[in-house]
Amino acid sequence: MSQQQTPPVVLVDGSSYLFRAYHALPPLTTSKNQPTGAIKGVISMLRRLEQDFPGSKVVVVFDAKGKTFRHAMFAEYKANRPPMPEDLASQIQPIHDIVRAMGLPLLIIPEVEADDVIGTLAHEATRKGIDVVISTGDKDMAQLVSDHVTLINTMTETRMDRDGVVEKFGVTPDQIIDYLALVGDKVDNIPGVTKCGPKTAVKWLEEHHNLDTIMARADEVKGKIGEYLREALDTLPLSRELATIKTDVELDFSLEDLPLPHQDDTRLLDLFREYEFRSWINELESKDDAATPDAPQADAPADKRYSIITSQAELDRWLERLAKAPLFAFDTETTSLRYMDAEIVGVSFAIEPGEAAYLPLAHDYMGAPDQLDRDQALAQLKPLLEDPDKAKLGQNLKYDKNVLANHGIHLEGIAEDTMLESYVLNSVATRHDMDSLAREYLGESTITFESIAGKGAKQLTFNQIELDKAGPYAAEDADITLRLHQVLRPKLAETGRLKSVYEEIDLPLVPVLSRMEQRGAMVSASTLRQHSQELAERMAELEQEAHEVAGEKFNLGSTKQLQAIFYDKLGLPVIKKTPKGAPSTAEPVLQELAHEHELPRLLLEHRSLSKLKSTYTDTLPELIHHRTGRIHTSYHQAVTATGRLSSSEPNLQNIPIRTEQGRRIRQAFIAPAGYKLVAADYSQIELRIMAHLSGDPGLLTAFANGEDIHKATAAEVFGVALDAVTSDQRRSAKAINFGLIYGMSAFGLARQLDVARGVAQEYIDRYFDRYPGVLKYMDNIRKQAHDDGFVETLFGRRLYLPEINARNKQLQQAAERTAINAPMQGTAADIIKRAMLEVENWLLTEHPETARMIMQVHDELILEVREDVLEPIRDGLVKRMSAAASLDVPLLVEAGVGNNWDEAH
Template sequence: MTSAPRAPGQGDHVFLVDGSSFIFRAYFQSINQDARYNYRSDRLPTGAVRLFCNVLHKMIKEGVMGKKPTHLAIIFDKSEDSFRKEIYPDYKGHRPPPPEELVPQFPLMRDAVRAFGLRPVEQIRYEADDLIATYCVMSVRAGADVTIVSADKDLMQLIQPGVVMFDPASGDQKAKGSRPERLIGEAEVFEKFGVTPDKVVDVQALAGDSTDNVPGVPGIGVKTAAQLINEYGDLESLLARAGEIKQEKRRENLIEHAGLARISRELVKLVTDVKLETPIEDLIAPGLDAKGAIAFLKAMEFSTLTRRIAEDSGLNLDDIPPDEKLKIPDSDFSVAPARPAAKAVIDTTGLPVPAGPADAGTPAALVESVKAGLIAIPFKTDSYETIGSLEALDAWVARAREQGYVAFDTETTSLDALQADLVGFSLALEPGHACYVPLRHRDKADLFGGGTMAGQVDPVEAVKRLRLILEDPSILKIGQNLKYDTLVMGEQAVKVAPYDDTMLMSYVVDGGRGNHGMDELSVRHLGHKPIAFSEVCGSGKSLIGFDQVPIERATAYAAEDADVTLRLWLLFKARVVAEGMTTIYETLERPLVTVLANMESRGIMIDRQILARLSGEFAQSAARLEAEIHELAGETFNVGSPKQLGDILFGKMGIPGGKKTATGQWATSAQILEDLADQGLELPRRIVNWRQLTKLKSTYTDALPTYVNPKSGRVHTSYSLAATTTGRLSSSEPNLQNIPVRTEEGRKIRTAFIAAPGCKLISADYSQIELRVLAHVADIPQLTKAFDEGVDIHAMTASEMFGVPVAGMDPLVRRRAKAINFGIIYGISAFGLANQLSIPREEAGAYIKKYFERFPGIRDYMDRMKAECRANGFVSTIFGRKMNFPAIESKNPSERSFVERQAINAPIQGSAADIIRRAMARMDQALVKAGLSAKMLLQVHDELVFEAPEEEVEATLPVVARVMEGAALPALALKVPLQVDARAAHNWEEAH
C-alpha cells in the first residue's frame, strides 16, 4: 500500500525508529524464550526477526503512547565503517562481532520492513543516529512533532520541545506496578546526565563511552563532567579555563587530554545535515501492506502474527502463498546446534538434576543441584489445570494442607490493591503442577450488562476455601511481591500468614544486581521467559482488563506465575541459607510485608479545603510573579514557554551566557535560570520562583485530592520494599516521602495531612541518625563523646574545625559545619559544598581538608569501605545486609570512582534504614502490649507517623520513642545513643 509523498508540517507526527538498536534488542530477548520459536523448520534462526515483526506491526497499527505517525522511518546502520573511523580509527574498535545466529537475520529484518509496506533507510558513511538526527531537525523546523523510538543515550542530545524518545523495552516485566513503556524527555535526560539535552554532547565528550570506545578524558565520569559543564558552560570554555581547576589530577588530565576531549565530541555529536538519499517526503506512513506482510510471515513460519493480520484485514490465508525468495540455502546461515537431553537423577530435594560428580555436601553445592533440577523440569502451560468446581478446589486445598506449603498469586482488575476486584487466583504445589481458579471473568456481552463466562467457581465459596489455606498457621504461603496479594485478600477479610516472599528473598541475596520482578528473576535463574502481561491483556488502546481474558488463556498466564514463584522459592530458600542471609531476611524483610500492608490499608486523612486554599494561594502568588515578570520583561508572554522565555532573556534583553539548542532555540533549563538568579538578576529569580510555585501546585495541592480512596476517604500510598540497594523504602501513588519541607510553601502542604476527629498525628523522627551511625562505624571519639553528652553536634564540629567556642557561636559558622557533617556522608565535593554555602570552591575545599584532619577516622573508614568493595563486590550494613556493587570491577576509572563513593555511603544509609525497619517490625506489637490503639500510618525515611486517640497521646509517645531508640538491640549495641524526637498535633506539619 503506497501513499503520495508529502513533507511533514504543522500537526504532523514523525516516528524515527532506531532499527539497528532493535535488531540486537530483539535477538537478546529471543534467546530467553522457548527455542522452538527461534528457528524455522529448516533451522534458519528467526527468533529476533519474529519479535521485530511484532513490534513493527504494533507500531504501524497502533503507534505508541496513543499517538500514530503521519511519517514513519525504520533506520539502520549501513555498516560499521562510518566517517567517525576516519576521525578516530579505534572508534567502536572493542565491539565484539555479532552473535553467529544473528548474522543471517540482518537482511531478514530489512525484508520485513519492505514486506510491511515501508522502505528501510540506511546510508553509507553515516550511522543510523545521524540519519535520525537529520530527519529530526528537518521535521522540527517544519513544525512537526517527533518521536524517536529508541533507548540509545546518544540520541538524547536531540531531545527538545516537540521531540521525545520512546523506549518500549521496559515494558516486558510483569512485576506489579511496573510500567509497560516510558517516554524520555528533558527531565529524564537531566536525571541521566545531570545536564540539559543541549549539553549532553559536552558531557559525553568528557566522560567518554567504553561501549563505542570513545576515549573522553581519563578520570572524569558523567557526574563530574556534568558538574564541570554546568559550571563552565560548555566544553571549549572549560578547556580554555582548565588551568583554574584546583584538583591537580583533574586539571592535568584536562590540559593533557584536551585533544581527546575535542575528538570525543566529534565522535558523539550527531550530524544533523546529512545529504539524504531517502527524502523526508518519502517517509509518509502507509497503511499496513497486509498481503506483503502475510507472504513474508508465512515464509518465516510466524503463524500467530500471520493469523492476526489476516483476521484484521479480512484476507484468506490460503489465497496468499509464502514469499519464495525467502527460501534461503543452508549454506547461507548457521545451523542451530541440537540440544542434548539431560540425563536425570533424583537428589534429596526430589528434583531431577543432570548427572554429574557427587560434590561435597556444601550449601553452595546444594544450590547448584537445586537450580539444575528446576531448569530440567519443562514449563508446559497447556498442562496447567483450570479449576471449575468447588470439588476440584477442595482437592487442591487438601493437598496443600497435606504438603504444608503452596505458592499463591492473585489476578485482579487494578494495580491499586485497595480498589481491585479479585478476578481469580492460582496455586502451585510442585514445579510444573499448578492451577488457576477463575472467579469473575466477564464475556464481551457483560461489558454491556450481560453475563459472566461459563466454567467459573462461586467467588464467595472459593474465598472460604482459600481462607482455609491462607490463614492456616501450618501451611507456608509462597508469593512474589506478596504485599500486593496480602492487601487484596485483606479486602476479602482474609489474613495471610505465615508466608515467604521470593521478591524479598532475591533482594537479600542479590540487592544491587538488577531488579527483582518475577519475569526477570525467571529469565535470570530459570532460563525461562514467562508469558508477558501484554500478551494476554494487550497494551495501549487495545488493553483489556484481566476479567475480560478468556479463561483458558488466563489459566496459562496465572498458573505459570504460581509455578515460577514456587521454583524461585525452592532456589532462594537454599541460597538464603547458603549465603548466610537468613537473619536479614527473617528480621528485616519478611516482617515488613504485613507491617506495610497494614500501613497502606490504613491510609492518612487530608483536608481538601486546605489544599484548595493553598492551590488558590499558589495560583495568586504565581499570577503576581507572572505580572512582575511581564513588567520586568517589558511585554506579556507565556512564562511556561521555554521558547518565548529564551527569546525574552537572551534575545530581547541580551543577557549574556545564553546557549542555543540544536534547533536554534535558547536553552532555559532550571540550572541556567538558577545560575542567572545567583548573579543577582531579578527576572530569572522571579521565573525560578514561579516555576517552583506552579510545580508545588500541580504536583501536590492539585494532585493529592485525586488520590483519595472513595471507600475510605483517605490517601493510601504504596511502599516498595526492594527498590533501593541500601534497604531504604520508596513511596509512590502518591509519593509521600518527597514532599518538600525546606521552603515555607512546601511545609504548608504538610498542614493538609490531618488526624481523624478525636485523634492526633504523632511524628517520631530519629535525630541525626546517619551521623550517629557514622560515629559508630568510623569510631570517631569526638563525635561519640558529643552524642553521649547530648552536645550540639554541629556546634561541636565547628568548634573542632575552626577553633571557636561553642558558647555564643555565630550561626553562620554552625551552618557551615552542619553542611560539612551531612555532606561528608554523601561524598560531597568542594564544588557541591561551595554551591550549597555560596562560597568559593577553594574555601570549600579547605573546609573538607580540615575536616579530615580533625576527624582522621572518617578517612580511614572511607578507605576501608572502598577496599572491602573491591575485594568482595559488596559492602554490608552493621546488621549484615549485603549491598552489591558489581560495577566496582568496571574498567572505566570514572565509573569505578563513582561506585566507590556509593560504597562509602551505603553502609551508613543502609544501617539507618535497617534500624527503622527493625523499629517498624516491633512497633505494632509494642503498642498492643501497652494497651494502646495508636496506628502507624507513614514512614518517611527517618520518621514514622502515627494516628492516636487524643486521650492516649501522652502514653503513646514514650512507647514509640522507646521502641525506636532500642531498635538496634539486642543484635547490636551502638557506641552512641539513638535519639528520637516525638511530638503530637492535629496536622503533620505541627507535629514534625
C-alpha cells in the first residue's frame, strides 16, 4: 500500500551554506586561479537536495548586498562581521549563475535577509497546508519549525523537527526567539544578557516559559547573573526583535508562481567547464549521450554531417570547397604512430563545424569497399597541401607533415595547430591530445582510437578498420579540430602575450622540427656494437665478482634482491629510503656504502655500464631507420610545463657526456663523409637570464666583463680576491648558482655540498647580501605567483601553478620552486626556439646544400656542415644564436667542430 504524498517545498538558505562551504572546504581553484571551493560546496549541496527530494520545488534564497531593516533598528547589527574575503566574494556570481542554469528559482530580496524570505515562504506554505523543508546551517531557523516545517542541514546530513529542536536546544521552537534574545550573538552583535549562555537561558525559559515573564520577574533572579539580566532589560526587546525572523515580507509572487526545476544542460555544461568541475561535466555528458539525440550541446552543431568520399565526383566537390575555404581542418590516418614508417590510409577534412568528410584510400581488410586510388587522390591534393597561401589547421600537424613527406608531399601553410594553441594557453591544465582537449574545451567525449581499434598487442592498424567505424572516427577528428580551434583561438588572443608566443614561436617551429626529425642523425652502428661487446665482457666480470663477494648468485639489476643482500644478509646501514619506504640502493647510497663493503663498488660500476649498454649502445643501433640509415627522434612540442622541447625514440637529450665511457656514445654520433658536426651551445644561459630578469648590478657587471661567473660568485660569497678563489670555493659557488636557478632551500644546498644546514644558509645569506637584486627578484616572482597563479617568461609564455596556494605546505613550496625556475628555464627555451627559427631560415635560403640543423638539446644546436663552409656557418650560427634575444647581458655562444658529437662539443 502506498501513500500518495505531495512532495515538500524545499527552501534553501544559500547564504548560510556559502560561508560554511567556504570555511569547511579546501581552497580549490581552477587552472586560471578562480577560487571554486565554495561554489563546489554549495552546488553539491543543492544537487544532493534535488536527489533527496525528487519532485520537490527547490527554492534558493540568498542575502542581498547592502543593509537590511535590522540595521535600521540597530546600527551596530552585524558590526562584528569581518568583511567578506575577496576569494569568497568572487564565488557568489558563479553560484548564482549555476543555480539559474540548474533551473532553480533564485531569490535575492533587498533590505531583508535570506532568513526572512524563507520565513515568509514557510509561513505561506503552512497556511496552504504544504509541508516545508528548510535547508540551512543556521540554528536561528529553529524558530520556524512546526508540524509542517522541518530543518535539514545538508552539510551534516541532520534533520530537525519539533522534537529535534527540543532535544537540541532544550526549548520548543516558539521559545527559540526568546532563547536567542537571552543568549545573544557575538557575531551578529545581538546584545543578549551578559554571561547568559544556553544553560541559563533554558533554565529561565523552563521556569517562566517566555521572555516577557522572565523580564517581569527579573528582580527575583539572584546573584551576579540577576544583575546582568536587570542591566539587559532595556535592550532585551531589541535583542528579541533582531532575533525574530520575519514571516511577513512583502513578496510580489506566491509559492505557486515559483517553477519546478528545469535544468539548462547546455548552459550548465558551459559553467561546469568554466569552473572545471570534471566529474559533473562527465555526468552531464553521459546523461546527454543517453538522452534524446536532438538535444544539442554547447558549441556543438545540432546535426553532424560526416561523409565518406568514395567517388571522384565527391572528391572533386570537396577539392573545390577546400580551395575556396579561408581555412580548413585536415588530418591524416595512417598505419603507424612512428612517422618514419607511417603510410597514409586516409585523410579527413572539415570546413564548417559539424560537417566533415573522410577520404579512405588504403583500407585493406577482407571485404573492404572500393576506394579511390591513393596515389591519384594524393596527387590531386598535393597542390593544395603544398600551397603556403592555403591555410591549414590541424592537431599536431608536425606528424601529418612528416607522414605526407613519405608520399612526396611537402605540407606548407601550417596556419593553426590546436595542440599548440592548447599548450600555449595552459601547458599544465590538460594533456594536449585531441580526446583530452575535446573533453576540456568542448565538454565532449570523442570516439577513441582504442574503441575502434582495440588495445594492446591485438590492436588493429587503421587500414584494418572497417569504413563504417573509420569514417565517423576520422571525420570527427577533423570536425573536433575545427571546433576546438574556434574555442581556443579567441582565448589565446585574450590572454596576455600568449598569441605572440603561439604565432611567433611555437607554430612556426613546426616545420623546422619536422625537417630536423626527417633529416635524422647519423650514428655508427659498428662503433656502438663494438662498445656493447666490451661492456658485456666487463659486466660479466663484475657480475661474477659480485656473486663471489655476496656468497650467492643474484640478479644485479633487481633492487629487491639487492636490498635483501645489503640490508638483511650483510647488515649494512640503511642510509636512505625510497618514497615507498623500502631501503634505497640508489647511486649516492651505494657511494656511501662503498666505505663499508666491497660489493657496492662492484655494483656501482656494473650499474653504470648496464645503463649505458641497455639504454644506448644496444638500443641506438636498433633505431637506425632502414630507409635512411639514420636515427630519427621525435621532438615533442606540447609536453613540458616550461616550454622546453622533449625528445623520444630515442631521447637525444640525455645522451651521456659526463664519464669517459659515456662520451664514447657521443663519439658514435658522426658526420657523413665530407661533412663535420658543428655544435653550438649557450653558455650559462639561465644564469644570464636571471641576471637580466633581476637586473642585479653585480651579476650584470660580472657577465658584462666576461668573468668566470662561478669564480666571481665565489669571490663575493667567500670574500676573497678573484684570483684567490680556490677550486673548492668555485665548486661551492657553482652549486649555489645552480641552486638559485632551481629555487633552492638551505636544506637542498647543504645536501648538495655536504655541509651543515647552517653553513649552507650562511652561503645563501651572503650571496643575497652581495646580489640583493636577485633576492628581490626571487621575492617578487614568488609574490607574483601567489597573486596571479602563474609566472611568465620574458616573451610572455605562461606557466600556471595550480598548487601555489595549496593548503599543503609541501605542495605550495614545490610550486614556489617551479615559479622561480620556470621563467629562467622557459625564457631559455623561448630563446633557443627563436634561434632555431632564424638559423633554419638562414640555412634554407643561403646554404640549402651545405648545412642543416639536425638536433637540439635544450641549450645546444647541432648542425651537419660541409667541410668547405665550416667557418662561415659556424660564425653565422654563433651570431644568430647570440642575437636571438637582446638581454641586458651578452648571450655567449660557444661552438665546436668535429667528426663526431663528442669532438664537436
